[in-house]
Amino acid sequence: MTLPSAAHDLLALDSLLSDEERAFREEVRDWVDARIRPNIAGWFADGVFPTEIAPELGRLGVLGASLKGYGCPGRSAVEYGLAAFELEAGDSGIRTFVSVQGSLAMSAIHKWGSEEQKQEWLPRMAAGEIIGCFGLTEPTAGSDPSSMATHARRDGDDWIISGAKRWIGLASVAQLAIIWADTYEGIRGFIVPTSTPGFTATPIEPKLSMRASVQCDIELDEVRVPASAQLPEARGLRAPFSCLNEARYGIVWGAMGAARDSFLAALRYSQERQQFGRPLAGYQLTQEKLANMVVELEKGTLLALHLGRQKDAGLLTPEQISLGKLSNVREAIAICREARTVFGGNGVTLDFSPLRHANNLESVRTYEGTDEVHTLILGQAVTGLSAFR
Missing domain, CATH: 1.20.140.10 (Butyryl-CoA Dehydrogenase, subunit A, domain 3)
Structure with a gap:
């Protein structure tokens, strides 16, 4: 049945959007209709996040959508918002993937990383070739990250990170993690490849929510990373x-x-x-x-x-x-x-x-x-x- 036009836009909010904004929204909506709606009930029922869609989302231009340079789409904030709207109309788990990848992991590197780190990671993350996660919250430090127990200490030219993180989206399917840890310099951020010895990510199951997504516990057991893994501009909880x-x-x-x-x-x-x-x-x-x-x-x-x-x-x-x-x-x-x-x-x-x-x-x-x-x-x-x- 065809719905009346008022059902879609009672306040004529579309008139407040530019032609470019509407076109991008429709592109994302069409992708959701084709790729998410036919499959989401099964993914949700089975507790599966479809990692194969990551490169598709990269081609769609929604990974790090509003970041500029380094292969990122450079979209406006409104365009990114419209994409988030359409993605979550499909399922929160899909929009959450885009958020963890772009707003958290990529944003941390873009805002606080070195030029070398940006060049190394951001183009491949924007393309969906590499998945990232963001390790901030802990089993006993959710709403109060200032009490985090994860710590990093210097050992020669390296850093050694130990601790635990909880409810970390994508951690078990990610290739890199942005890990926040307390140091003698205060809270600092590190880029940690998930293949590093001592890094373990375990999906949290069973869940009654966000089933077409993945959230994990992370254990960091004397994880050794080089000094170049530190985000040089990231200092404190800011x-x-x-x-x-x-x-x-x-x-x-x-x-x-x-x-x-x-x-x-x-x-x-x-x-x-x-x-x-x-x-x-x-x-x-x-x-x-x-x-x-x-x-x-x-x-x-x-x-x-x-x-x-x-x-x-x-x-x-x-x-x-x-x-x-x-x-x-x-x-x-x-x-x-x-x-x-x-x-x-x-x-x-x-x-x-x-x-x-x-x-x-x-x-x-x-x-x-x-x-x-x-x-x-x-x-x-x-x-x-x-x-x-």
């Missing part, structure tokens, strides 16, 4: 936090992609499913659900676009990113859960996307800063007082 903000920005967009997919799925189903002699869409209670969904979907998408324009203008602040991440993920989960109710019992199967999206978003609301962390960031911004401790 360095990894700058990468986290890049990832959080993508989430602001991506969450709305999951919400849109769930809303449109529920709308289609409600128009086709007959109950008591008429379509579900013809009942007031169903229309109330759909109306509430579209209100928050349009508001969240407009917020994402505004933050994208701010970022392209060099005006985006960490507090604004926190507002966007907190609000859009929270509302996206509510939309996906409400959309599931339109399907009745059918909604708990993988034949339909809303509950899969809702389950995934439970992870999204937790990583790159929990709801509580972003609430406190906003609380400090509006009061001038820190309540973290």
Whole structure:
């Protein structure tokens, strides 16, 4: 059934995009329709991340999308956001791969690496030939990375790294890891090939969320790397936090992609499913659900676009990113859960996307800063007082 045009863009937000932005979005959307939608239920059910799509995403120009030079696409922040939106409409796990690869691992090298490191790694990562991961969080240091126990010590010209990381996306399929460790100089970052002796990545299973993705425990047992592995410009937590903000920005967009997919799925189903002699869409209670969904979907998408324009203008602040991440993920989960109710019992199967999206978003609301962390960031911004401790 053809949906009314208002279902796709009630506020005419497309009019706020350039022709180039719309064309790139459509290119990503077409790829998701062709490669992700036919396969995602199986990948999710089997707990499989399809590593074969990495080079395809490289050719699509979404790996390190907004990074410039070194073979990176050099797209605008809004273009990257639109790509994140479409990728997460397919599945959060796919958008998460792009985020870990580009916003975290590649961004760390691009922002804080040496010229030699950039030349060595970024072109192949942008092409999807090499997969990276980002080792910051630990078993006892999630929301408080300042308490990390992983440490690195000098041994001649080398560094020896020991410790543990947890919930590290892609670690078991990655060829390199950006590892953050405490040193006598403070927090420093290191590029660690995952083939290095002493580096072990173990996928975390079973999971109820992000099943078409991979998150791991990492053990670092006296991992020896040369001095050239250190990111020379990365000093203190400011360095990894700058990468986290890049990832959080993508989430602001991506969450709305999951919400849109769930809303449109529920709308289609409600128009086709007959109950008591008429379509579900013809009942007031169903229309109330759909109306509430579209209100928050349009508001969240407009917020994402505004933050994208701010970022392209060099005006985006960490507090604004926190507002966007907190609000859009929270509302996206509510939309996906409400959309599931339109399907009745059918909604708990993988034949339909809303509950899969809702389950995934439970992870999204937790990583790159929990709801509580972003609430406190906003609380400090509006009061001038820190309540973290």
